[in-house]
Amino acid sequence: MKLISVLSSLVLGVATLSAALPAADYGQSTTTKGCTKPMIRKDWRTLSQKQKINYLDAVKCLMHTPGKKTGIVSRFEDFLTEHQEKTAMVHFNAVFLPWHRLLLYEMERVLRSECGYRGAIPYWDMKQDVADFLASPVLNGRVSFGGNGLPSPDALPPYNTTAGGAITDGWFAGELIHVGIGNDTSPALRNITRNISQHYASAWLTQKQEDTVLSETDFGEFTLSLEGRLQLDPVKYAEIWGVHAGGHRAVGGDMQNAWSSPSDPLFYLHHANLDRIWATWQAANPEDRQWQMMGPIAPRAPFLGTWPYTPPAGNVTLDYVLDLGELGGDRLNVRVARVMDTSGSMPEDDEDEALLCYLYDQLA
């Protein structure tokens, strides 16, 4: 689904602005004081070598910067553990897309302000790699995220049987994670693992699958179609993974863990792409969809188990307050309304301030 025309005027305006900036600095920091120069999130494969190295270096810097959360070793793991702690509250409900949008906002901000990154979070348009997923430029070469892990007995049959062990090439080979797997945030020492599966890539990451997701006409159906329905009801929706869970499975290893998937830096590129698909869906019918939010607060996936506290009744609205716990503090207790538009708009008559200031170079 090509919707470039919908945003062409916006993107053109932005291209003019960014062209005036130094090559490595293609945007300005996100700001709560208006959004006149949105950052442009680009496909990884279109970044220059210099921009790729700037991003990979910044992520590695976060892995070696002391964490600010109590007992957490690295800044990178401040984000990982926030996701681990929040998983049951931010998946398979209407909070999924706005909460992950907020998490990426903060990651982007911290990469820039603490680790010298000069761009916006790149995205991985996985559908471009379905023909041969393992050959993706994201996974290959010195200036990449590295490829499949070492062969491991943990490789999950029937579809993730190639590897399952520590990654051995690319920018993050040998990097260690200092917290557990799943929802275990206690101290540990482990490698980042992958387990590439062509099966999930071919089944769930195609243009056709993306079009199916984008053809949904209300937000409640759209978000489930994108996230993957299988986990709502494994019998009724057997093997219905969707673009989100399908992408997590196609990468495999750490990425296929619902709690600890942000152990792998690829988490952020995949979620930027999912966020781009949401922005695409919104832009296809902005009058109807820009501020459309619906669906339960409580997660509907039985595998997530019980909430840490009584699951609240009711539906997510623009007034529902997202948070990033100790990672975001009071600053990031924000109403959903503030993240509905990525480039500074708020619903009419809403006096609150928009939080975000970015656009995608291309819609999905």
Ligand SMILES: [Cu+2]
């Ligand atoms: Cu998640």
